[in-house]
Amino acid sequence: xxxxxxxxxxxxxxxxxxxxxxxxxxxxxxxxxxxxxxxxxxxxxxxxxxxxxxxxxxxxxxxxxxxxxxxxxxxxxxxxxxxxxxxxxxxxxxxxxxxxxxxxxxxxxxxxxxxxxxxxxxxxxxxxxxxxxxxxxxxxxxxxxxxxxxxxxxxxxxxxxxxxxxxxxxxxxxxxxxxxxxxxxxxxxxxxxxxxxxxxxxxxxxxxxxxxxxxxxxxxxxxxxxxxxxxxxxxxxxxxxxxxxxxxxxxxxxxxxxxx
Numbered sequence: 235x236x237x238x239x240x241x242x243x244x245x246x247x248x249x250x251x252x253x254x255x256x257x258x259x260x261x262x263x264x265x266x267x268x269x270x271x272x273x274x275x276x277x278x279x280x281x282x283x284x285x286x287x288x289x290x291x292x293x294x295x296x297x298x299x300x301x302x303x304x305x306x307x308x309x310x311x312x313x314x315x316x317x318x319x320x321x322x323x324x325x326x327x328x329x330x331x332x333x334x335x336x337x338x339x340x341x342x343x344x345x346x347x348x349x350x351x352x353x354x355x356x357x358x359x360x361x362x363x364x365x366x367x368x369x370x371x372x373x374x375x376x377x378x379x380x381x382x383x384x385x386x387x388x389x390x391x392x393x394x395x396x397x398x399x400x401x402x403x404x405x406x407x408x409x410x411x412x413x414x415x416x417x418x419x420x421x422x423x424x425x426x427x428x429x430x431x432x433x434x435x436x437x438x439x440x441x442x443x444x445x446x447x448x449x450x451x452x453x454x455x456x457x458x459x460x461x462x463x464x465x466x467x468x469x470x471x472x473x474x475x476x477x478x479x480x481x482x483x484x485x486x487x488x489x490x491x492x493x494x
Contacts, residue, residue: 268335274339283369284369289340326338363406435450446480479492
């Protein structure tokens with residue numbers, strides 16, 4: 235009986251002590267100030283279009299009074315929202331530790347396609363699809379699309395990112411084509427560039443074989459790519475690539491080679 239009472243008293247004391255420490259920690263935390271910002275960028279198997287340093291610099295430029303500010307006045311939700319507006323990032327989380335350091339945990343968004351529009355401005359399309367602004371300091375060597383691609387000004391890009399405007403169809407079509415190419419290891423290694431002609435037909439530039447592949451319009455894309463893959467694999471020992479300048483796969487179930 236006495237043993238049970240002692241055990242109960244001990245558990246009560248442990249509970250009271252724990253609660254006291256929690257209260258003390260909260261009081262100390264509310265009286266502390268932000269001492270620094272630490273960005274944790276998750277490592278991935280693809281290169282990032284930003285860096286921890288760039289993210290921290292952007293925060294301090296937008297919120298210069300953040301370091302030294304009382305932690306009780308810091309709105310972590312507002313900070314998360316600000317960082318998440320960076321289209322090169324996804325899944326942003328912000329939290330404070332007991333030392334007054336703000337921790338930002340986030341994941342770099344994967345770029346699928348780099349686009350040079352008809353005004354020679356360039357952006358990336360990331361998984362989603364989502365528009366990712368290009369970076370002077372960070373680039374990715376990935377599939378490129380260029381040619382007669384409609385230009386999006388800064389205001390239109392913001393409206394697309396804020397879901398106030400739909401991504402133009404040509405961008406969605408290019409994203410779908412790039413995704414299909416990346417999903418196939420053989421095609422991903424084969425195709426280097428996509429060019430959009432004035433009449434909105436696509437030409438593909440392969441790394442080996444002919445100089446140009448006439449893909450046609452953005453329709454039956456998967457079927458065309460599978461036919462192209464089969465042609466390359468089955469014809470690797472039968473076709474003298476030096477004799478041909480282009481392959482035409484724009485018509486269903488038909489591949490036409492043009493000689494030089």
